[in-house]
Amino acid sequence: MSIGYVNGEFIPVDKPVIPIDERGHQFGDGVYEVIRVYHGKPFMLEEHVQRLFKSAIAIKLNVEQSHEDIQQLIDESIEKSGLADCDVYIQITRGISPRQHLFPDAPVSITLTVKPMRVTEEAIRENGKTAIFHEDERWANCYIKSLNLLPNILAKQNAQDVGGYEAILVKDGFVTEGSSSNVYMVRDQTIYTTPLSKQILPGITRMAVKNIADMLEIPFIEKKFTPDELLQADEVFITSTTNEVMPIAYVDGNKINDGASGEITRLLYRKFFELIEIVQHT
Ligand code: PMP
Structure with missing residues (x-):
């Protein structure tokens, strides 16, 4: 069952609980x-919690809880939900305080949801998704997983409005x-x-x-490329926690190679799921 958590209390996921004067929804002043x-x-989990704390430090968010506290909270929430395959969303904001820009003298707010996993159908993973190129209109600190996602939302919606799934962002001529x-x-x-x-x-x-590619001895080159280079590629794919490894078959209506999942992409997601089976059972 989906569940929610707000500042020390487990609650039904749809219960309205956040006060109006909360930094997360008034300013997007938090990380997730x-x-x-x-x-x-x-x-x-450790990697996610480490990144969460890095994001918090980057926005000068002083989290009293330790990495272990957050890991324990996540573990406890999963157990409470009774779900085996699910997605956890956790956010930490600068807390609850009358609205003003300056940092408040308030404890951070920690909220969390656990919901059933949105599973990708095999056919989609085989056939790939479509994407568009979109101007990267975000700020200079995209390494921070901040709640401020307006440019991301607008780009994704623009993709969807023309039948696409993802917006591939382009800044100064590079993806x-x-x-x-x-x-x-x-x-x-x-x-x-x-x-x-x-x-x-x-x-x-x-x-x-990257680790899987290294293990398979597939060269993994971290180098900028242009939209034109991407269109000429043999394969294009995206990764994220919820998409895992997802082939992209079309970009701006142009077919990538023969317009389905390529050989390397397929190998990577097969190995990704093999890795999950190994590490999740140890
Ligand atoms: N870039 C952006 C902008 C994202 O929102 C995400 C998803 N969180 C990713 C990359 C992929 O990150 P991860 O694999 O940690 O989910």
């Missing part, structure tokens, strides 16, 4: 993580990442993705895929 749970166990994913192209059996910088989120799935 989405963690996927396979077989009752959160996948790459950065997706509106909610990291982006890769495969050319001559080599994987290319944007190097980590302040301009993109260091995806946890990106980290897993």
Whole structure:
């Protein structure tokens, strides 16, 4: 069953609980993580919690709780939900205080939901999704997983409005990442993705895929590429916690190669699920 958690209390997920003067919804003044749970166990939990704290530090959010406290809270929430395959959303904001821009003297708000996993059908994973190119209109600190997602939302909606699934963001003529994913192209059996910088989120799935590529001895090159180069690629795929490894078959109506999942993409997601089976059972 889906459940919610607000500042120390487990609640039904649809119960209205946030006061009007809360920094998260008034300013987007907070950070978050989405963690996927396979077989009752959160996948790459430590990495997610580490990134959550890095994001918090980057916005000068003083979280009193320790990494262990947050991990325990997540574990407890999963157990309470009784769900084995689910998605955990956790956000930490600068708390509840009368609205004004300056940091309040208030404890942070920690809220969380656990909901059933949104499973991708095999056919979609085989056939791939469609994407559009979209101007990257975000700020200079996209490495922070901040609640401020307006440009991401607008880009994703613009993709959907023309029948697309993801917006591949382009800044100064180069692909950065997706509106909610990291982006890769495969050319001559080599994987290319944007190097980590302040301009993109260091995806946890990106980290897993890089490790898998290294293990398989598939070259993994972190180098900027242009939309034109992406259109000429043998394969294009995206990664994220909820998309896992997802092929992109069309971009702006252009077919990528033969317009389905490519060989390397297929290998990567097969190995990704093998990895999950191994680590989730140990
Ligand atoms: N980039 C952006 C902008 C995202 O929102 C996400 C999804 N959180 C990702 C990349 C992928 O990150 P992860 O693999 O950690 O989910």
